[in-house]
Amino acid sequence: MTELDKHDAAIKSDADAATQRALAESNTDVNDPEAAIRALVADYEARMNEVAQVIARVRHEINNPLTGVLGQAQLLLREELSEKTRKRVETIEQLAIRLRDIVGQLRQVQKTSKN
Numbered sequence: 001m002t003e004l005d006k007h008d009a010a011i012k013s014d015a016d017a018a019t020q021r022a023l024a025e026s027n028t029d030v031n032d033p034e035a036a037i038r039a040l041v042a043d044y045e046a047r048m049n050e051v052a053q054v055i056a057r058v059r060h061e062i063n064n065p066l067t068g069v070l071g072q073a074q075l076l077l078r079e080e081l082s083e084k085t086r087k088r089v090e091t092i093e094q095l096a097i098r099l100r101d102i103v104g105q106l107r108q109v110q111k112t113s114k115n
Helices: 003-025 033-077 083-114
Strands: none
Touching (some): 033 083
16 A cells, blocks of 8 residues: 555545544434535534634734844844845845745635635
């Protein structure tokens, strides 16, 4: 069995377990496929809401200090710096901007998971 097959089997196993858990929690008849689907959808919606909440917390915890780092780097770049120091501060600024873009992508994921 390849790693991909193992991964697919694990996903199917997780999905089966989620279906059984959703059915058990909703007291749904196992022989009613529509009810099973509704229960599964409700379970996945609850999980997506949890993911959205985690993403919001992570975004907040990263974004606040990141704003400070980026602002300080940009203030330093306004000053007279040696070439070596300027390159280092520019690197800090570029990496902070990259992180800011990633945090922005998390915002899109959060919006998608809420809808």
